[in-house]
Amino acid sequence: MYIVRNITLMIGVFTLAFHSASQAQSIYGDYIETRSADVFTGPCVANGEVGLVGDQAILAWRVEEGTWNGLRLDGLSIVGVVKASATLGDPFSDLKPVKAILIVDKKADGEHQAALIDFAKEMAGNLFSDVAQVEVAPIEIKVQHHGENHGQAWLQAGAIACVQTRMLQDKDHLCKNETTYYPPLTNVSHAMPVVASLDQYQGPGLGVSWTSRGKRSAFIGTFAR
Numbered sequence: 001m002y003i004v005r006n007i008t009l010m011i012g013v014f015t016l017a018f019h020s021a022s023q024a025q026s027i028y029g030d031y032i033e034t035r036s037a038d039v040f041t042g043p044c045v046a047n048g049e050v051g052l053v054g055d056q057a058i059l060a061w062r063v064e065e066g067t068w069n070g071l072r073l074d075g076l077s078i079v080g081v082v083k084a085s086a087t088l089g090d091p092f093s094d095l096k097p098v099k100a101i102l103i104v105d106k107k108a109d110g111e112h113q114a115a116l117i118d119f120a121k122e123m124a125g126n127l128f129s130d131v132a133q134v135e136v137a138p139i140e141i142k143v144q145h146h147g148e149n150h151g152q153a154w155l156q157a158g159a160i161a162c163v164q165t166r167m168l169q170d171k172d173h174l175c176k177n178e179t180t181y182y183p184p185l186t187n188v189s190h191a192m193p194v195v196a197s198l199d200q201y202q203g204p205g206l207g208v209s210w211t212s213r214g215k216r217s218a219f220i221g222t223f224a225r
Contacts, residue, residue: 027066027073027119028224030143031188032155034058034163037087040193040216042177054087055095056210057185058163058201059124060155061223062141069115077139078116079103079157082127083206089182098126101133101205103157123186123223133205135160143220151194153220160203165194165218172216184219191221 037054038045059080063073082100086093102120104113113136121128137158144152151167172178172195184191196218200211 026225027063027068028189028222029064029066030062030141030153031184031186031191031219031221031223032058032060032141032143032153032163032165033184033186033219034196034199035088035182035217036199036210036212037182038216039089039180039182039219040168040172040178041181042175042179043181044175044177046181050087050090051093052087054089055084056201056208057082057088057127058155058161058199059127059185060141060157060163061120061123062143066225068119071112071115073108073112073115073119076105076108076112076116077141078105078120079139079155079161080120080124080128081161081201081203081206083208088185097130099130099132099206100124100128101135101203102128102131103135103137103139103160103203106136106138123225125186127185135203151192151220153194160201162198162200163196163218164198165220166197167194168216178216184221187223188219188221189224191219194218194220
C-alpha cells in the first residue's frame with residue numbers, strides 16, 4: 001500500500017510538472033531596431049557622438065508564432081519608441097529619465113493588445129518603465145532573411161513610425177576600423193547591423209520627432225523566448 005501511494009504521488013508530481021511546462025511562454029519572430037547614433041562604427045565616430053546623439057530609438061517585434069500570457073500572438077506586432085536622457089548603450093551615462101510610447105497592432109483585440117504590451121515591457125525592461133502613451137495603429141513588418149537582399153527590412157506603423165533598412169556595403173566602411181560598437185537594446189537570438197535608409201518618427205508623446213536617412217544605426221534580427 002505504501003509503494004502504491006508513493007507511485008501515485010510521483011505520477012501526480014510528474015503530471016503537474018508537465019502541465020506547468022506546457023503553460024510556459026514560448027514565442028519567436030522578427031526584430032528591428034534603429035538608433036539615432038551609429039551602431040556599426042569606429043571608436044573615433046562613436047566617441048564623437050556619445051553624449052550628443054543616440055538618445056532616441058525605435059524597437060519593433062513581429063511575432064511569427066507563439067504564446068504570451070496564455071494568448072496566441074501569431075502574426076501580431078508591437079513597436080516601442082524611446083527618448084532617453086543620454087546615449088543609449090553607453091555604460092557610463094545615466095539614461096534616466098527615459099520616456100517611451102508604444103504602438104500596438106490594430107489587428108489585436110483588447111486581451112491580445114494587453115499581452116503584446118506586457119511582452120514588450122518584458123523584452124525592453126527599463127526602457128519601457130515609463131510609457132507616456134499607447135497608440136493603436138496598423139503595423140506591417142517585413143524582414144528579408146535570405147538571398148542577395150539580406151539585410152533589407154521594412155516597418156510601417158500607421159503614420160507614426162517608418163523604418164527601411166539595407167545591408168552594409170563597402171561604401172559604408174568609412175574609416176575601415178568599424179565594428180558593431182553598440183549591441184542591440186534587447187535580448188535577441190540573432191542580430192546584424194544594417195543601414196537605416198529611413199528612420200522616421202512623427203508621433204505624439206515624446207516631445208520630439210525625427211527623420212534620419214543613411215545612418216549605420218539599425219539592427220535586424222530574430223528573437224525567441
